[in-house]
Amino acid sequence: MPYNTIVDINVSVTSRQGVHIACSANITAFFENSTGYATWWDWLNGNETVPYHWGEMDWIVSNGSLTSISYDKIQHCGDMYVDSGGGVEYKTFMGNTYMADWNLSDSANDPDIVSTAYWEGNRIRIINDLIIPANSMVNMVFKIVITETGAYNFNLTTTPGVTISPSSWTVGGAATILVPYDYPTIYEAINNASAGETILVYPGTYNSSKGEVFPETINIANLTIKSKDGASLTIIDGENSSWGPAFHIRANGVKIEGFTIKNFKADSSHDIGGILVEGNNSIISDNVLGNIFNSTTEPAGIGIDIHARNVKIIGNIVHDVGSIGIRVRDHWKEEFQGPSTISNNIVIENNTVYRTNNTCVLVTGYARGVIIENNEIYESLKPTPYNIFIHYNASNIVIKNNYIYDAYGNIVLAGCNNVTITGNVIANTTSHPIDPTVKGKNIYILNDYGNWTGNPELLSTNIRITNNTIRNGGYGIRILYTATTGNTEPMVLTTTINYNNIFGNDHGLENNVNVTVDARYNWWGNETGPKPDGLGDDVSDNVVFEPWLIKPYPPSMPISVVYVTPKLISVEVPSLGTQFTVYVTIANVSGLYGFQFTIKWNSSLLTLTNPTTAHRIPLVWENKYISQYNYSVTDGNYTLFASARSPAPTFNGTTDVAMFIFKSVYDPIYPQNVTCDLSLENVDLVDEEAKAIPHLVYSGNYSCYSKMPELVLSPQEPSAYKVPAEFDVNVSIIIVVNLTAFEFELQYNKSLLEVLAVDVPFPAPIVGYGDGKVYVNVTGLTPPVNGSRVLATIRFKAARGIVWNTQTHVINSSLNFTIHRLNGGLIEHKAVNGTYHYTPVPGDLDMDGAVTIIDLSAAARAFGTSIGDPDYQEYADLNLDGYINIRDIVLIARNFGREGP
Structure with missing residues (x-):
């Protein structure tokens, strides 16, 4: 104014x-x-x-x-x-x-x-x-x-006419420390923070020249360290002279957000140049970590290293690292592992990781439960040019919806278990950086070839590869076993490769293991299927690729699809009599006026239980339609046609046209597995002009997997603490198919145990026992035994025990199967031995299971004697010092009134 x-x-x-x-x-x-x-x-x-x-x-x-x-x-x-x-x-x-x-x-x-x-x-x-x-x-x-x-x-x-123009706010709070206002360095702020507080860092460059001390070690729980204005303005600079890590998280619940961390040195002693996470429930988000290089010729330098549980790595950029971009590990040795049910529960999501000299993302060292999702990962360089590397007993890994490209090995699995690879674009492999004649692999499945675990026979198992685009590689997928001994079958038999688009590769799929891998329902780049018979990508021997997809999956444009859902039915023995339901569905259809299909199955494996009620008709047709079905349950086929009739409208959308309830009629005997297609044939969709509606057809599949039966004892480790004592041990078979005869001999320690009786719940058994052995032989079982069953119950008596002393607290005795045959030796199985434990009650001299005045009196009568004296009683010398004195009395007296061990 x-x-x-x-x-x-x-x-x-x-x-x-x-x-x-x-x-x-x-x-x-x-x-x-x-x-x-x-x-x-x-x-x-x-x-x-x-x-x-x-x-x-x-x-x-x-x-x-x-x-x-x-x-x-x-x-x-x-x-x-x-x-x-x-x-x-x-x-x-x-x-x-x-x-x-x-x-x-x-x-x-x-x-x-x-x-x-x-x-x-x-x-x-x-x-x-x-x-x-x-x-x-x-x-x-x-x-x-x-x-x-x-x-x-x-x-x-x-006042009217006056303008208030706010400039900026500096926001603190009861739990907020501002850097550089409260403290000039992040280091000082961390050392003066309390649990649950937030350190808010204003724009600037923070380095050792300005007072930072690396690593910034965080021992305070639930501490948040975040930049005010983002990573581009808030820089933690190692100045190419500071050893990493920049941050070392040693407390739980720590969050680090919004920093650029760069220019840290690394070597074999200081391998982590960016952030080391050793605190559970931590979150690392929206940071940029780069230029972390080794100071020697060896590969060193890690962007983010996670050695904790329940950690999220979200929205970071990790680049130009001397070794590994992001590493997840639990421990390097099996004996340090926690229970196998405990997951590391690590999420690596929405990150960009590129230009590393070893591996972009590494999951290793028994890590369990890791999700790698929605990341862009590329350009891992020599000497280990892998974009994603899962190995060293890592398990329960999900690699989902990532863009992974431009490396010799885009995804490499070696000695890991239970890995799902789904929804990714995996593309553009490079030749090996040292030997250019070695072609790159988009997905590489191996055993523990580097012998990190000390077991080169450790396989990669339970691998599921589905709904990926795998293109432009030397190999789309390669399966290789490099050890000279060992059983390779589980690596291939537990791997499934379905519903992927595999094209533009020199070799679409190469399986170097002499076991067939399931690679059905993939698009190989051409509707004629893979080479050598088709024009698509090449596949090797030991690959089941039929049926293949005639178009990319899923269709890039809406197109009608007729399919069986669920498409894969998998059961395990015992499955005899097990029922399951599948549907035949027409999806994404427009103008449907009539349809027909035939579904076929293997009737020696399955029977159809509802042939007369299986059909379904689009509801919009109401009762204005004609239909007919015919079937042969014994031959394993069912055919249905249906057409609307005037004035019914055409159908648009998705509908089920059949619901089939199948029942298993055959269980395979180990090691056999069985499978059959639920094959859709003669499928036709027509509009009201009787013109064909273009569509894709996807059949289903049924598989039944056998398990090795086990002959077991229950309880496996029976025990007693007094004599005499009686207890039962069951001899059982677990998961058997068509058992018609069995024979076993169980050996026990006759100096400790007696057999009182053997009960066999089958007619005409041959039973013998005594002299430390129990023998049972049964033939002609009708009907055969399937599943799990008790074969015999043995009543034991603890015939002899021991008196507890300071050196002997328990005696153990094996319960061993010396003979075990199922169906005369035709059924392969495993016999699991047991152990009998006699655990005496401390202070119980008469072995009646309780410490009473009788035990004290027995010791008192021998009190003051020693070895060689006529009244010396060895059983009362609990201290084993050759004298019966107050020390022995105390060991009895402190347990007075005790019953049981």
């Missing part, structure tokens, strides 16, 4: 409860009378060369803000608590601890509280009659302290 203006500033809040406000409007005059400052904000905060001046202003405070507010409730905003100009230090900005001129009596000292503003409900006039010179601007500073939890909205209003 061209004239001086008198201005009021009002602040209204949603609730004034716990709100304390201070405002200063004379910063402009101070700043204009100072030199060396580019802006008034610089005058307030200072910088690396000039001081701050928060303590030199005059303040107006809200009524009640001069009452006591504890320091714990007010987190200072850096140097607002130090008066650099006048040398006055104070601990609270508002409160009754010492602060110059807090009672408004002395305007000579600073900082000065010059007046008080009063609340009117939830509104306060914090500035009253401020004169703004004509055509000028006045800078104002607010300090707002909130001491009550809740959500607060602040609204600033002023």
Whole structure:
């Protein structure tokens, strides 16, 4: 305005409860009378060369803000608590601890509280009659302290015609530390933080030259360290002289967000250059980590290393690393593992990882439960040019919806278990960086070829590869076993490769193991199927690729599909009599007026239980249709046709046209497995003009997998603690198919045990026992035994025991199967031996299972004797020192009244 203006500033809040406000409007005059400052904000905060001046202003405070507010409730905003100009230090900005001129009596000292503003409900006039010179601007500073939890909205209003133009807020809080305002370095902030607090780091470069100490070790639980304005403005710089890691997380619940971490050195002793996570429940997000290189010729330098549980790595960029971009590990040795049911539960999501000299993402060292999802991973270089490497007993891994490209090995599996690879684009392999004649692999499945575990026969098992695009590689998928001995079958038999688009590769799929791999229902780049018979990508021997897809999966454009769902039915023995339901579904159809199909199955494996009620008709046709079905359950086929009739409308959308309930009629005997297609044939869809509707057809598949039967004892480790004592042991068969005869001999220690009886729940058994053996032979079982069953129950008696002493607390005896045959030796199986334990009660001299006065009396009668004395009783010498004395009495007396071990 061209004239001086008198201005009021009002602040209204949603609730004034716990709100304390201070405002200063004379910063402009101070700043204009100072030199060396580019802006008034610089005058307030200072910088690396000039001081701050928060303590030199005059303040107006809200009524009640001069009452006591504890320091714990007010987190200072850096140097607002130090008066650099006048040398006055104070601990609270508002409160009754010492602060110059807090009672408004002395305007000579600073900082000065010059007046008080009063609340009117939830509104306060914090500035009253401020004169703004004509055509000028006045800078104002607010300090707002909130001491009550809740959500607060602040609204600033002023005199009409005057514009309030907010500049910036420095946000602290009761649990927030600001860097560099509260502490000049992240290192100092961490060392002065408490559990649950947030360290908010303002833009700048933080390095050892400015006081940072690396690694920044975090031992405080639930600490959040985040940048205020993101990674591009907040840089942690190792200056190519600091050893990593930049952050070492050793406490649980830590979050690190929004930093650029770069230029850290690494070698074999300082391998992690970026962030080392050894605290559970941590989150690393929105960081950029790069230029972490080895100082020697060996590969070293890791961007993010996770050695913890329940960790999330989200939205980071990791690049130009001397060794590994992101590594997940549990332990290097099996004996250090926790229970196999405990998952590391690691999520690696929405990251970009590229240009590493070893591996972009490595999951290793018995890590379990890792999800790698929605990442872009590329350009892993020599000497280990793998984009994703899963090995060293890692298990339960999901690799999903990633874009993985431009490496010699885009995904490499070696000695791992239970890995799902789904929904990824895996593309553009490179030749081996050392030997260019060796072609790259998009997916490479191996045993533990590097012998990291000490077991080169360790296989990669239970691998599921589905719904991926695998293109432009030397090999789309390669399966290779490099050890000279060992059973290779599980690596291939537990691998499935279905519903992928595999094209543009020199070799679509090469299986170098002499066991057939399931690679049905894939698109090989041409509707004629794979080479050598088709025009698509080449496949090797030992690959089941029929049927293949005649178009990419899923269709890139909406197209009608007729399919069996679920498409894969898998059961395990015992499955005899097991029922399952599949549907024939028509999806994404428009203008359907009629359809027909035939479904076929192997009737020696399955029977159809509902042939007369299986058909389904689109509901929009109501009763205006004609249909007919015919079937042969014994031959394993069912045919259905249906057509609408006028005036029924055409059908649009997705509908089930049949529901089949199948029952298993055959269980394979180990090691046999059986499978059959639920094959859709003669499928036709027509519109009301009797014209064909283009469509794809996907059949289903049924598989039944056998398990090796086991001959077991239950309990496997029976026990007794007194004599005599009786107990039963069951001899059982677990998961058997068509058992018609069995024979076994069980050997036991006759000096410890007696057999009282053997009960066999089958007719005409041959049974013998005694002299440390139990023999049972049964033939002609009708009907055969399937599943699990008790074959015999043996009643044992503990015939002899021992008296507890300081050296012998238990005696063990094996229960071993010396003979075991099923169906005369035709059924392969495993016999699991047991162990009998006699565990005496401490202090029980007469072995009746309880410590009573009888035991004390027996020891008392021999008290004072030693070896060689006529009254010396060895069983009472519990201390085994050759004397029966007070030490033996105490061992009995302290257990007086005890029953059982």
